[in-house]
Amino acid sequence: TSPIPTRSGQLRRRRSLLGRFFSVLIGTAIIITAIYFALTSNTFRITQVNVAGTHNNDLVHTIQHLGMQGQNIFLLDVAGLTERIQTVPVVSSATLSKQWPNQLTVTVVERTAVLLWQTTHGTYTVDNTGMVLTRVNDATTNTSLSTVIDRTQQNNQAHTPTSLRPGVHLSQRDV
Numbered sequence: 117t118s119p120i121p122t123r124s125g126q127l128r129r130r131r132s133l134l135g136r137f138f139s140v141l142i143g144t145a146i147i148i149t150a151i152y153f154a155l156t157s158n159t160f161r162i163t164q165v166n167v168a169g170t171h172n173n174d175l176v177h178t179i180q181h182l183g184m185q186g187q188n189i190f191l192l193d194v195a196g197l198t199e200r201i202q203t204v205p206v207v208s209s210a211t212l213s214k215q216w217p218n219q220l221t222v223t224v225v226e227r228t229a230v231l232l233w234q235t236t237h238g239t240y241t242v243d244n245t246g247m248v249l250t251r252v253n254d255a256t257t258n259t260s261l262s263t264v265i266d267r268t269q270q271n272n273q274a275h276t277p278t279s280l281r282p283g284v285h286l287s288q289r290d291v
Contacts, residue, residue, distance in 0.1 A: 160189045162220050169224045175206060179222050189214055205282040206249050232263040235280060239263075246286040266290075 154160055165184050167176045179201055184192070194212050201210040201222060208225045215221055229241035229249055241249040241261070 154190055155188060160217050162187050162189055162192070162218055164219045166215075166219065166221045167224065168221060170226055172206065172226065175204065175224070175226070178204060179224070184220055189216070189218060189220070192220070203283070205247060229261060232261050233266060233280075233286070234263055235266045237280065240280065240282070242286060246288055246290070248280065248282050248284045248286065250282055 162185050165180045167179050170176060182197065182200060184197060192214070194214075198210050198212055201207055201212075201224065206226050208227045210222060210224045213221045213223070227243040227245075227247060227249055230244045231242050232252070233240045233242045233248065239252050241252055242264075243249055
């Protein structure tokens with residue numbers, strides 16, 4: 117029998133180490149390419165924003181035009197967009213869910229008007245927390261709601277036409 121050269125084990129270890137190095141290098145390149153594709157491809161850009169929980173066309177239009185379309189679904193600031201949607205006076209709460217690969221569903225819960233607030237500058241709907249929701253005109257006034265006639269504006273300019281608007285909270289004392 118011929119003796120095994122002492123260097124054959126070292127050569128095998130060196131080839132194994134070189135093979136591992138190239139495997140890690142190729143794996144890293146594949147991962148970087150996949151991440152680059154996910155962040156730059158049009159496949160993952162939001163093309164459709166669905167709004168659920170409302171039949172209010174103005175609200176749907178407002179939400180759909182907040183600049184979500186065209187954004188990358190992986191880089192979307194869900195918390196920031198949720199906050200922006202919740203600043204709309206008629207929205208009580210909102211949740212966003214991603215529908216892969218390129219859609220977003222916004223589910224809203226609307227505030228409910230409980231009374232009408234009539235001033236010399238117009239009539240507004242108000243919810244149970246005192247949030248002014250919308251300005252209404254005589255043609256769309258909901259007659260089933262109680263109406264509060266605010267006479268304080270005649271004597272006191274506490275609510276000027278610019279201060280009483282959708283999104284303003286009336287004091288609980290006033291309500």
